[in-house]
Amino acid sequence: MMNQSPLYLQIKQYISDKIESAQWPVGHRIPTELELTEQFKVSRMTVNKAVRDLVAEGKLQRKPRLGTFVCTSDDxxxxxxxxxxxxxxxxxxxxxxxxxxxxxxxxxxxxxxxxxxxxxxxxxxxxxxxxxxxxxxxxxxxxxxxxxxxxxxxxxxxxxxxxxxxxxxxxxxxxxxxxxxxxxxxxxxxxxxxxxxxxxxxxxxxxxxxxxxxxxxxxxxxxxxxxxxxxxxxxxxx
Structure with missing residues (x-):
């Protein structure tokens, strides 16, 4: 059961948990924004904000035409x-x-x-x-x-x-x-x-x-x- 925090924070936490538990290791391509939109039944804007925050924090890296990947401080x-x-x-x-x-x-x-x-x-x-x-x-x-x-x-x-x-x-x-x-x-x-x-x-x-x-x-x-x-x-x- 999902908590009562804003939806984008729930999605952000979901992705962070996958990274920190090593289920999504460095170099792993995360699901597309469309896939996450369908998974969580939310708007594309909500997913985009969660992903943008994680990119800004250095946990994810966008690669044009390839997707969004888990990265490390070495990046x-x-x-x-x-x-x-x-x-x-x-x-x-x-x-x-x-x-x-x-x-x-x-x-x-x-x-x-x-x-x-x-x-x-x-x-x-x-x-x-x-x-x-x-x-x-x-x-x-x-x-x-x-x-x-x-x-x-x-x-x-x-x-x-x-x-x-x-x-x-x-x-x-x-x-x-x-x-x-x-x-x-x-x-x-x-x-x-x-x-x-x-x-x-x-x-x-x-x-x-x-x-x-x-x-x-x-x-x-x-x-x-x-x-x-x-x-x-x-x-x-x-």
């Missing part, structure tokens, strides 16, 4: 912490499909916060972009970036669905220094929605500033869903 996307790499290339190297959604790409005047980020005078002209990076249609990074317009004058002319800001800046403002700060945060509703995260899912925030020829060129906030993304580093000690 997390990964970036090097002590280096800067093009996220599009990282995704492709993992054998996944990269895509992006450009939400904003505008010129603005630096307020106090932005002036501090970029080391420019208040009201200086700067460029701003807001982009969601996806792996197999699932968001893995939400990028907010401010760029010094003096050092990257062609920034707003770029099609960031075809190249990434990192790729453009690396080609036009060769990197000579980076600054990274990483923290675990409770994501606000806006970030959680952009990354399709669960309500209590942890979020990794990478605060990055980059210099070229000792000039501060870019400052970025990079948000990642903690259950689907990890940062790593390797230090060789002599």
């Amino acid at each position: 997390k996307a990964e970036s090097p912490l002590l280096d800067i790499q093009n996220i599009a290339e990282e995704v492709k190297v993992r054998g996944k499909i990269y895509s992006s959604k450009v939400l904003q790409q505008i010129a603005l005047r630096a307020d106090d916060s932005v002036a501090t980020k970029l080391g420019v005078m208040l009201n200086s002209p700067v460029f701003y972009s807001e982009i969601i990076h996806l792996e197999d249609d699932l968001p893995i990074q939400y990028e907010l970036r401010w760029v010094n317009s003096v050092y990257a004058p062609g920034y707003l002319d770029q099609d960031f669905t075809q190249i990434t800001p990192n790729e453009y800046l690396s080609d036009n403002c060769p990197l000579n220094a980076i600054e990274h700060t990483v923290e675990a945060i409770a994501a606000c509703d806006h970030v959680r929605s952009a990354l399709k995260m669960g309500l209590n899912e942890p979020c990794l925030l990478l605060n990055r500033r980059t210099w070229s020829d000792n000039r501060l060129v870019s400052s970025a906030l990079l948000y990642h869903p903690g259950t689907r993304y990890k940062l790593s580093s390797k230090v060789i000690l002599s």
